[in-house]
Amino acid sequence: MGWAAIRAYTILVYLFMFLPVAVVVLLSFNQNQFGSFPMTGFSFRWFEALWNNDAVMRAFRTSLILGLLTALISTTLGVLASLALVRYAIPGKNLITTILIAPILVPEVVLAVALLLFLNWLGIGKSFALLLAGHVIFTLPFVILVVQARLVSIRRDVEEAALSLGASPVQTFFSVTLPLLMPAVAAGALFAFTISFDDITGTLFWKPGGVETVPTQIFSMLRNSISPEINALGTVMIIITVGLPLLGAAIARQISIKRGM
Amino acid sequence: MSVEAREKRQPWILLSPALGAVTLLLLVPLLFIVVYSFWLRSAVGPDTVGFHLDNWQRALTDPFYRYILFNTLKIAAITTFFCALLGYPAAYFITRSSGNKLILLLLLMLPFWISYIIRTMSWINILGSSGALNSLLMSMGITSSPVQMLYNEATVILGLVHFLLPFMVLNIYVSLDGIDTNLEDAATSLGATRWQAFLQVTLPLSLPGLAAGGLLCFVLGAGTYITPLILGGPRDAMFANLVFEAIITQLNWPMGSALSLLLLIVLGALVAIYNRFLGMSQLTKGLS
DSSP states (O other): OHHHHHHHHHHHHHHHHHHHHHHHHHHHTBOSTTOOSSOOOBOOHHHHHHHTOHHHHHHHHHHHHHHHHHHHHHHHHHHHHHHHHHHSOOTTHHHHHHHHHHHHHSOHHHHHHHHHHHHHHTTOOSSHHHHHHHHHHHHHHHHHHHHHHHHTTSOSHHHHHHHHTTOOHHHHIIIIIHHHHHHHHHHHHHHHHHHHHHOOTTHHHHOOTTOOOHHHHHHHHHTTOOOHHHHHHHHHHHHHHHHHHHHHHHHHHHHHHHTTO | OOHHHHHHHHHHHHHHHHHHHHIIIIIHHHHHHHHHTTSBOOSSSSOBOSOOOHHHHHHHHOHHHHHHHHHHHHHHHHHHHHHHHHHHHHHHHHHHOSTTHHHHHHHHHHHHHSOHHHHHHHHHHHHSTTSHHHHHHHHTTSOSSOOOOSSSHHHHHHHHHHHHHHHHHHHHHHHHHTSOHHHHHHHHHTTOOHHHHIIIIIHHHHHHHHHHHHHHHHHHHHTOSHHHHHHSOTTOOOHHHHHHIIIIISOOHHHHHHHHHHHHHHHHHHHHHHHHHHOTHHHHHTTO
16 A cells, blocks of 8 residues: 555656646647637647747857867866866865866855856956856866766776887777777766756846857847746757657667677 | 876866856856845946945845745645655556556656746646636536635645646656565565555655755745746745846845845755755755
């Protein structure tokens, strides 16, 4: 009896987590012109409307470029730092780790204000550069935590073998360490991209007037009222941020099966 | 240079870009807004540089700010409570279920990949005047016109619980999963009922996870301004909304600095207390 009750409770908790999101997806295919209940039929008309909405398409381009650049920079910095933390005995490791994950210990609003005011004082006002700096610093801790966790499991002796056979440290890094590291790098990059793509809290502080990312675009569209177009945009975002990691995982699995690992 | 000296320098070369970025883009800016919070906004032209206590005095004594701060902490506390109430049994079920554990865990990770703003606005589809619940009530003839359910404190809390619940479940799960199930069996074989065994063995051992989840929910909940803007009414502002107003709308940057530092101090104190008793490592466990 007790176990059945816990099971029912858990099902309700999962419904609570997913039902509202499922309704967003469901309503985005609604034929009804107000996009609300009752459903009157299945249609792609709201996705078509998105495609023809210049503001939305601009926001998409901005989000995509911002996310890709963030992932590139954040992953580079994060992988280098993780290598140092996992591979070397360095004094004050705990302090360094705390400093590196500080951006997620500070409330994002405070981080947003501090960065905006400081860079503005340096002469970098609200701009794409400020957005990029903000997204990099905010995603860096996540990349470091994810990459570090994967790095621990990569064996050191393979690298030592390469070195002892006469490879230079740089050669060893590119032909031995990096290929072994790729899953960690990909996971970190994917994480950085999704967090950047989804961010709104900091973005609203940093974005210049007239520039929108997808989340801020949704936010400004919500000012009027909920519309089927917003639901469609939400569905597209879910497909990108959920579908991309799943696709990545599937590809990684295919590759490892082919390699016979 | 000797090989050893190079070995010693290497990690610092690897670390310097990341450490440099955090220093330049977070630590120095934080120090900068400490200084900025003592400047004054002037009606025209640039802010007045100097050492003025006006912003801090207002931030600490203005009854409106104090009310909002109190209200923010209250909302965060209620949110954390409901997250624990909903999250604990679910985490327990995931830990002890055998067949579909993997799928339950995968589903639990899913919300982290779905945008916060979409999950927040999804409630408008449910509770809005033309939402699912109202159309259900009207089609059943219970009401003839839509009931106003949105835009109050309760919906702000609802949105926050929905946003933060996965953090809670994940943290409790991580600590529950690390507990040897033999301990509970040993307790029952020694005569404890299953409920007693849970209360006296499993629950105390899982408290670090509950605390970590609670801290995350509280700090993330207390620092949000988007949820009140989307699901709250005009009177449901939280402290971060004051910061946003001061910086973006009023352009009073010195005041905004003082307010954001006040928020940082209040939430930082909580994190420090937590760190003193439980240590930071529990917090990052759930992430890796």
